[in-house]
Amino acid sequence: MPSSPSSSAQAAREALAVRLTHLRKDAGLTGKELSTRCGWHPAKTTRIQKGEAAPTDADIRAWCSACGVGDQTEDLIATARAVESMYMEWRRLHRNGMRKVQEDFYTLHENAQTCRVYSSNAVPGFFQTPAYATALMRRITEFQGTPDDVADAVAARVARSGFLYQGNHRFVVLLEEWVLRSRIGDAEVMAAQLSHLLATMPLASVSLGVIPFAAQRVIWPLEAFYLFDDHHVVVETLTAEINVRQPREIADYAKAFRELGRMAVYGAGARQLIESAFNALG
Secondary structure, three states: OOOOOOHHHHHHHHHHHHHHHHHHHHOOOOHHHHHHHHOOOHHHHHHHHOOOOOOOHHHHHHHHHHHOOHHHHHHHHHHHHHHHHHEEEHHHHOEOEOHHHHHHHHHHHHHOOEEEEEEOOOOOHHHOOHHHHHHHHHHHHHHHOOOOOHHHHHHHHHHHHHHHOOOOOEEEEEEEHHHHHOOOOOHHHHHHHHHHHHHHOOOOOEEEEEEOOOOOOOOOOOOOEEEEOOOEEEEEOOOEEEEEOOHHHHHHHHHHHHHHHHHOEOOHHHHHHHHHHHHOOO
16 A cells, blocks of 8 residues: 655654754753754754754754754755655745746656656646646636746646657556546537547557546555656645655555556557547537
8 A cells, every 4th residue: 555645755854853853962952952052942942853843944054053063054954955845835836826836847757768647637737738738727826826827837838748759758647537527628628638638649658548437446546646767756636746755655656556557448448438538528
């Protein structure tokens, strides 16, 4: 059974907390003494040591100075920033709009040879038509209440489709049949999106499987995730983007992808499900 997608982030946060605690103890300081030297309330020290509060760059500088280990400051700051990047709330990522996140995804695809994607909620970005992407991203922006840069974000998202046709990239995709039936935008938008899926299926860079409603489940539906080669997984939840780099968890996602793939139909079977969804639009 795959572990919680946030467990690697929590484990890294706790490891950083333990490291800071050891620095305090090695310096022969109590929590109260360190707090006094840092100029903050002892409760803050407690929260940091329990992994309940993420230390800022300034907090780490003060902590290292108090413990007399200024030479470890930059390494600890880099570690803390890496931990923070593991679990990023969408509202924080989208605080200036959605374009920057889409550009970051472009870079991930550019640097990966193989991208395995499981989606239970929407067509993956590199398969999306501009109209589908606009309808989806418009609703996300409205839901999150973040700045509206949908036009620029859509352009950045659709740019990823270029990797389907160039370079040595491969996209192995599994979609739940629900994705084909769920209307993002109106019927015209969905019709164009489903037609585009049919057009991309024959590409040499693409392997597309669809898990039918009636499939006997060997693994339950999961939240959407992207597996870049075998070293990085991006999980998309309602509220956050979770970056998984812990080898054990990456192995769990790779195993889940294989199990999900056993339930999917490919080729003519997948095409039939897409065409059926198209015809149901009326």
